[in-house]
Amino acid sequence: MSFDSLLRGWLRPFAVCGLTLALVGGFAPAPLLAAAPVYEKTPAGAKAERFVDDLLGKMTLEEKLGQMSQIPLNQKEDVTPDERILKGQVGSFLFVTDAKEIDRLQHLAVERGPHHIPLIFGFDVIHGFRTIYPVPLALAASWDPSVAENAESMAAREASAVGVRWTFAPMVDIARDPRWGRIMEGAGEDPYLGSQMAAAEVRGFQGPEIGSADHILACVKHFAGYGAAAGGRDYDSSDISDNELWNVYLPPFEAAVNAGAGSVMSAYMDLNGVPATGNTFLLRDVLRDKWKFDGFVVSDWDSVFNLTTHGFASGPEDAAVRAVNAGVDMEMTSHVMRDNLADAVKKGLVKESTIDAAVRQILLMKYRLGLFAHPYVDLARVSAVEESAEERDGAKAAAEKTAVLLRDEGGLLPLKSVKSIAVIGPLADSKADTMGSWSLAGDKDATVTVLDGIRRRFGATAAITSTKGVEIERGQPSIFDSQFWSPDPVLKTAAAREAEFNHAIDLVKQADVSVLVLGEAQNMSGERASRLSLKLPGEQERLLEAAVATGKPVVLVLLNARPLNITWASEHVPAILEAWYPGTEGGDAIAALLAGDANPGGKLPVTWPRSVGQVPIYYAHYLTQIPHDRDTMYWDGSSAPLYPFGYGLSYTTFALSNLRVSAPDVKSGGALTVSVDVKNTGAAAGDEVIQLYTHQRAGSASRPVRELKGFRRVSFQPGEEKTVTLTLDTKELGFWSAATHRWAIEPGKFDLWVGTDSNAKEHAEFTVLP
Numbered sequence: 001m002s003f004d005s006l007l008r009g010w011l012r013p014f015a016v017c018g019l020t021l022a023l024v025g026g027f028a029p030a031p032l033l034a035a036a037p038v039y040e041k042t043p044a045g046a047k048a049e050r051f052v053d054d055l056l057g058k059m060t061l062e063e064k065l066g067q068m069s070q071i072p073l074n075q076k077e078d079v080t081p082d083e084r085i086l087k088g089q090v091g092s093f094l095f096v097t098d099a100k101e102i103d104r105l106q107h108l109a110v111e112r113g114p115h116h117i118p119l120i121f122g123f124d125v126i127h128g129f130r131t132i133y134p135v136p137l138a139l140a141a142s143w144d145p146s147v148a149e150n151a152e153s154m155a156a157r158e159a160s161a162v163g164v165r166w167t168f169a170p171m172v173d174i175a176r177d178p179r180w181g182r183i184m185e186g187a188g189e190d191p192y193l194g195s196q197m198a199a200a201e202v203r204g205f206q207g208p209e210i211g212s213a214d215h216i217l218a219c220v221k222h223f224a225g226y227g228a229a230a231g232g233r234d235y236d237s238s239d240i241s242d243n244e245l246w247n248v249y250l251p252p253f254e255a256a257v258n259a260g261a262g263s264v265m266s267a268y269m270d271l272n273g274v275p276a277t278g279n280t281f282l283l284r285d286v287l288r289d290k291w292k293f294d295g296f297v298v299s300d301w302d303s304v305f306n307l308t309t310h311g312f313a314s315g316p317e318d319a320a321v322r323a324v325n326a327g328v329d330m331e332m333t334s335h336v337m338r339d340n341l342a343d344a345v346k347k348g349l350v351k352e353s354t355i356d357a358a359v360r361q362i363l364l365m366k367y368r369l370g371l372f373a374h375p376y377v378d379l380a381r382v383s384a385v386e387e388s389a390e391e392r393d394g395a396k397a398a399a400e401k402t403a404v405l406l407r408d409e410g411g412l413l414p415l416k417s418v419k420s421i422a423v424i425g426p427l428a429d430s431k432a433d434t435m436g437s438w439s440l441a442g443d444k445d446a447t448v449t450v451l452d453g454i455r456r457r458f459g460a461t462a463a464i465t466s467t468k469g470v471e472i473e474r475g476q477p478s479i480f481d482s483q484f485w486s487p488d489p490v491l492k493t494a495a496a497r498e499a500e501f502n503h504a505i506d507l508v509k510q511a512d513v514s515v516l517v518l519g520e521a522q523n524m525s526g527e528r529a530s531r532l533s534l535k536l537p538g539e540q541e542r543l544l545e546a547a548v549a550t551g552k553p554v555v556l557v558l559l560n561a562r563p564l565n566i567t568w569a570s571e572h573v574p575a576i577l578e579a580w581y582p583g584t585e586g587g588d589a590i591a592a593l594l595a596g597d598a599n600p601g602g603k604l605p606v607t608w609p610r611s612v613g614q615v616p617i618y619y620a621h622y623l624t625q626i627p628h629d630r631d632t633m634y635w636d637g638s639s640a641p642l643y644p645f646g647y648g649l650s651y652t653t654f655a656l657s658n659l660r661v662s663a664p665d666v667k668s669g670g671a672l673t674v675s676v677d678v679k680n681t682g683a684a685a686g687d688e689v690i691q692l693y694t695h696q697r698a699g700s701a702s703r704p705v706r707e708l709k710g711f712r713r714v715s716f717q718p719g720e721e722k723t724v725t726l727t728l729d730t731k732e733l734g735f736w737s738a739a740t741h742r743w744a745i746e747p748g749k750f751d752l753w754v755g756t757d758s759n760a761k762e763h764a765e766f767t768v769l770p
């Protein structure tokens with residue numbers, strides 16, 4: 001399906017919200033990562049400023065508003081995109097991915113548009129462009145920021161080759177509710193891991209600086225609080241306390257801004273009653289004034305117009321006025337700013353200087369990206385870059401590094417000298433589901449499914465059989481994956497479905513080992529893909545239980561991007577590999593992992609609940625008055641997670657010993673080093689992720705029972721022992737206190753744990769001195 005038809009079906013429901021700006025200001029947390037220098041203060045920046053100011057001086061108000069307008073491909077309007085370009089009524093397009101069309105439009109803008117201003121083409125390059133990498137939640141499961149950085153850097157190369165110079169990524173929304181489908185697009189539940197991944201993705205997309213060759217502009221989204229959607233319902237409003245906002249939801253945004261992200265997207269929903277796209281507190285007080293953000297802000301899709309839908313703005317003009325005054329510089333898809341702001345300026349509702357400031361940021365970013373100097377697409381280069389061997393190798397390596405081994409009883413994995421393998425399940429040979437959501441420009445045909453991978457890796461020595469066993473009802477096609485839509489199920493009668501089920505179980509009985517590839521269809525995870533239940537959809541659980549009941553060994557490979565209810569499997573299926581949506585090379589990577597050519601070393605970036613009733617559940621909770629009863633807080637089941645945050649097994653084992661902290665106390669502002677000896681005690685080479693958690697024992701406010709403050713993924717040969725050292729900067733211990741309404745590192749006693757998941761056992765303590 002084309003993007004055109006995709007766009008025609010695009011309708012967005014919104015929640016209605018209140019009017020007040022409920023957030024009280026406060027001091028932003030100290031940056032987790034060092035801030036980038038303000039661009040205008042550099043010599044190149046001063047030159048760019050002169051260029052842009054000169055250009056601005058020549059532009060009419062209408063032309064300025066054109067720069068602030070972003071149009072989707074073929075939006076049905078009376079005026080064609082070409083005419084808009086010639087009249088100077090558009091500054092950016094989204095969803096154009098064809099190199100020739102981008103080049104044609106750019107020639108039009110630069111050669112015949114007013115002032116020869118180049119367009120900037122944006123697209124959701126979320127985890128790959130043509131070559132698809134594992135989804136962002138999976139990248140976070142690598143616990144290795146360089147994996148995310150490399151993936152986004154390669155994605156940027158493919159996208160920039162066709163002229164897409166701007167991605168709407170990374171999504172850095174913290175998500176603690178797996179019902180929310182967009183949990184797949186972020187780094188999970190934790191602000192520290194999320195901040196590291198956010199900064200890495202920005203570096204990956206943008207390169208060493210904005211305008212680096214083969215790189216593109218990042219857009220940090222969705223500012224802010226989208227991940228706290230009530231009930232996990234996508235687009236629903238978020239109500240976040242100051243404590244959580246400053247300490248949990250904002251840090252990854254700040255880290256991305258400090259990493260130099262050149263654009264930020266305002267979110268759809270109300271934050272504490274004020275839509276994010278009209279939220280002066282977020283867009284001006286926090287982003288500009290406190291964080292000194294020097295890029296531009298784009299609204300999310302139609303979200304400027306939708307300030308009216310929210311019951312916030314009284315009409316289109318009011319929406320445009322309130323968005324621009326709040327700090328939106330570019331309007332995505334709706335055009336109430338373009339249509340209303342000239343009058344609004346005349347009426348004195350908006351100052352022309354506000355418009356100038358917005359356009360200035362946009363033009364500066366186009367300049368910094370090199371669009372004025374090199375606007376066109378090098379058409380000869382497109383095919384050389386796309387899906388090169390390097391990209392595909394990178395995608396395979398990433399998929400290997402992101403998989404998490406959840407169970408391996410009796411050493412079933414890696415598979416040893418098997419003569420026959422049954423590869424079963426609705427996702428076993430599904431290319432679209434291997435890619436995952438947000439892979440709209442991805443090369444579906446090139447995708448290697450798990451079945452393909454197993455055939456290639458084991459086919460010479462083992463007989464491979466395969467069937468679906470059951471089909472998944474995919475529900476309504478979502479616009480985000482409609483290019484993949486196929487009307488499942490194809491087996492229409494109950495008898496045909498039962499025959500297929502029995503056929504699958506027969507194959508399981510006949511094989512030495514079976515690999516069941518189960519999970520969620522890709523359109524069940526992503527935007528507007530919230531779920532009520534975390535169970536394996538459809539008849540997959542029945543299939544799994546029947547396969548295990550044969551008594552033959554079963555390996556469960558999960559393709560999904562949210563924790564699922566696999567409580568039964570966690571007790572009965574000997575081996576479980578969480579492979580996420582692994583991307584173009586997913587099948588080869590999974591086969592390599594099953595064979596032991598690669599060893600799983602990923603760790604969960606989210607706490608894994610036993611059932612949806614435990615949601616939200618996260619490790620960094622607060623202590624209650626009955627800490628010892630933490631796991632028995634429900635009458636009808638355990639309140640302990642199935643797997644803790646940071647958990648993941650390996651084909652080898654590791655022993656940690658001799659934890660030491662460089663000093664018993666440290667002055668506020670200083671740093672400690674924390675070391676531990678780590679030994680690979682097994683027979684396989686493998687990676688372990690050493691994780692550091694702290695707890696502040698007392699202070700102006702209670703602090704979470706544990707918080708991640710450092711980690712490192714390290715490779716070990718069999719028998720190898722290394723000392724792993726982590727730096728604990730006391731800045732990481734600072735927090736925004738709801739008691740004092742300020743950010744501070746509070747002196748006092750702290751606990752420290754080092755281990756291989758959030759239940760880390762090696763313990764020490766230290767004191768922070770004033």
Ligand code: BGC
Nearest residue numbers: 094124168221222300301527
């Ligand atoms: C999403 C954004 C995305 C935009 C453009 C919106 O619906 O919320 O994350 O970047 O569409 O595709």
